[in-house]
Amino acid sequence: MASKKSITKTPVKKPALIGPFTLALDIGGTGLKASILNSKGTMVTERLRILTPENCPPQLMLSKLKELVALIPPTAPAYDRISVGFPGVVRDGKIYTAHNLGTKPWVNFDLAKALQKQFGKPCRVINDADLQGLAAVGQFGGKGVEMVITLGTGLGSSLFENGRLLPHMEFAHHPFRNNETYEEQLGEVKREEVGKKRWNKRVRLAIETLRELINFDHLYIGGGNAEKINFKLPPDVSIIPNTLGMMGGIYLWRD
Numbered sequence: 001m002a003s004k005k006s007i008t009k010t011p012v013k014k015p016a017l018i019g020p021f022t023l024a025l026d027i028g029g030t031g032l033k034a035s036i037l038n039s040k041g042t043m044v045t046e047r048l049r050i051l052t053p054e055n056c057p058p059q060l061m062l063s064k065l066k067e068l069v070a071l072i073p074p075t076a077p078a079y080d081r082i083s084v085g086f087p088g089v090v091r092d093g094k095i096y097t098a099h100n101l102g103t104k105p106w107v108n109f110d111l112a113k114a115l116q117k118q119f120g121k122p123c124r125v126i127n128d129a130d131l132q133g134l135a136a137v138g139q140f141g142g143k144g145v146e147m148v149i150t151l152g153t154g155l156g157s158s159l160f161e162n163g164r165l166l167p168h169m170e171f172a173h174h175p176f177r178n179n180e181t182y183e184e185q186l187g188e189v190k191r192e193e194v195g196k197k198r199w200n201k202r203v204r205l206a207i208e209t210l211r212e213l214i215n216f217d218h219l220y221i222g223g224g225n226a227e228k229i230n231f232k233l234p235p236d237v238s239i240i241p242n243t244l245g246m247m248g249g250i251y252l253w254r255d
């Protein structure tokens with residue numbers, strides 16, 4: 001059972017109560033978040049967050065998500081379907097990797113099927129940065145080549161062409177500098193270790209390296225650590241709100 005202290009609630013403004021309603025779950029390396037979205041993808045319940053246990057294998061994750069969903073007030077509209085953002089490689093609802101949860105027990109685990117069984121509603125699961133990207137591009141862009149990176153426990157990435165999600169690539173684990181990957185250089189562990197100034201310098205360099213590699217028309221930066229960027233971003237780079245990680249849930253049910 002999560003202690004009262006470890007549960008955070010983000011209030012939302014009064015949205016339209018029009019369904020179908022989607023239970024959005026954002027699985028992070030540090031926090032598990034839940035909210036219910038209306039037909040437009042607006043959160044109709046406050047965003048609830050509990051801590052992710054360290055090394056969280058599938059069965060423990062399922063019970064934690066049950067605990068989290070049980071915190072949604074009974075007055076909230078009943079949900080018709082479930083959308084999940086997962087911090088690893090996902091194909092057809094099955095997990096391939098889960099670097100920040102401990103990959104081994106997750107390999108080939110059919111998370112979509114397990115959650116569908118647990119909650120009794122249809123469920124779709126994709127990579128967390130792909131999900132956040134769908135919301136970012138859906139709300140702010142949709143033209144040209146757009147890239148999304150998320151800065152948090154890990155480093156998420158997604159790519160879009162004219163609003164269409166391209167095959168998922170794991171920039172997180174690609175070499176960046178000094179024999180370390182993007183995630184090793186920019187993830188939360190390193191941010192705490194090297195401090196604000198050096199971390200920001202690295203973020204700036206990563207933006208320019210990704211620009212040369214992808215030639216993006218626009219780069220969106222999300223995730224809990226995006227707000228820790230302290231330099232002026234170029235005009236083709238912008239910070240997106242972290243709540244998009246929930247709101248993206250609606251796009252999994254759109255054609």
Ligand code: BGC
Pocket residue numbers: 028029086087088089097099100127128129150153154155156157170172183
């Ligand atoms: C994972 C990515 C994920 C990112 C953010 C990385 O460690 O490999 O798939 O998107 O963390 O959660």
